[in-house]
Amino acid sequence: xxxxxxxxxxxxxxxxxxxxxxxxxxxxxxxxxxxxxxxxxxxxxxxxxxxxxxxxxxxxxxxxxxxxxxxxxxxxxxxxxxxxxxxxxxxxxxxxxxxxxxxxxxxxxxxxxxxxxxxxxxxxxxxxxxxxxxxxxxxxxxxxxxxxxxxxxxxxxxxxxxxxxxxxxxxxxxxxxxxxxxxxxxxxxxxxxxxxxxxxxxxxxxxx
Numbered sequence: 385x386x387x388x389x390x391x392x393x394x395x396x397x398x399x400x401x402x403x404x405x406x407x408x409x410x411x412x413x414x415x416x417x418x419x420x421x422x423x424x425x426x427x428x429x430x431x432x433x434x435x436x437x438x439x440x441x442x443x444x445x446x447x448x449x450x451x452x453x454x455x456x457x458x459x460x461x462x463x464x465x466x467x468x469x470x471x472x473x474x475x476x477x478x479x480x481x482x483x484x485x486x487x488x489x490x491x492x493x494x495x496x497x498x499x500x501x502x503x504x505x506x507x508x509x510x511x512x513x514x515x516x517x518x519x520x521x522x523x524x525x526x527x528x529x530x531x532x533x534x535x536x537x538x539x540x541x542x543x544x545x546x547x548x549x550x551x552x553x554x555x556x557x558x559x560x561x562x563x564x565x566x567x568x569x570x571x572x573x574x575x576x577x578x579x580x581x582x583x584x585x586x587x588x589x590x591x592x
Contacts, residue, residue, distance in 0.1 A: 385421050385500040386452045388540035393456050393496055400544040401556055404460045413464030413492040415483040416453040417475025417499035423447055425505050456496055464492040473534075474567075475499055476541065481565040483545055493550075498542035512536060517577065527584075566590035 397404060404410075424447040431439055445451055449468040457466040465486065469479045476499030483495035503509070512518050512534075519525075519533035543559075551558050568590065570583030 385418060385423070385449075385502045385540070386446060386455055388502060389416060389418075389452055389498050389500050389542065390455060390459065392540050392542040393498060396496065396498075396542040396544045397460070399557075400546075401554070402544065406459075406461050409461050409463050410494075411464050411492050412457075412460070412462040413483060413486055413495045414453045414456045414462060414466045415479035415495060415497045416449075416456075416468050417471070417477070417479040418449045418452050418468050419470055419472070419475065419501055420449060421447045421502065421504070422508060423502065423504040425507060452500065456498075462496070464495070477565075478567055480543075480545075480562075481567050484562055484565050487545060487547060494544065494546040496542060496544055498540065500540040501538045502540075503536070503538045508536060564591045 424443065427439060427443045427447070449470065450466075453466040453468045456462070457464070467479070467482065469475050469482065471478045476497070479499065480497050483492075483497045486492045487495060509518070517533055519531075519535055521532065522535055524533075524535045525531040545562070548558070548561055566587050568583060568587040570580035573580035573583070
């Protein structure tokens with residue numbers, strides 16, 4: 385997850401026309417939506433089946449969610465907040481909301497916002513199936529009365545955010561403008577992993 389985030393962060397900064405000098409500090413924040421890595425399970429499994437095998441310290445640091453954000457700040461000498469945010473499926477969107485608020489409050493000049501989910505073992509799929517979370521049709525039908533579960537995916541994404549006035553002044557290519565964000569919790573529902581329609585409605589209305 386850390387490696388993929390570093391790769392796509394480089395692409396996002398390059399695409400944004402950022403010339404990053406490690407000698408120059410920038411008040412850019414890094415906000416990453418991320419779940420704990422399943423890659424560490426492979427390390428532990430190998431350790432348990434290999435006599436005399438010692439786990440290198442990189443095995444710990446390389447699987448910590450907070451390091452996924454901090455590694456980007458470290459590499460590019462960004463001095464804004466470096467936050468790893470885990471709110472399950474909404475992790476990237478919550479990270480985005482936190483970044484937007486920090487830019488609007490002028491606490492940072494820009495933000496690297498990313499999300500990553502890499503499933504290195506089949507454990508998550510097996511546990512999700514046993515818990516009845518996975519769709520029997522292998523299709524996610526969001527807000528549909530025929531929805532019967534989710535489909536767990538993986539990948540990585542990073543975008544770079546800055547105030548619109550700055551992007552226009554620098555004549556940068558603008559992919560989109562964020563006009564509103566919102567975060568809430570559904571509160572009580574039929575189950576802790578089941579959405580509450582009223583809560584979903586309220587967060588959309590708040591964003592609009």
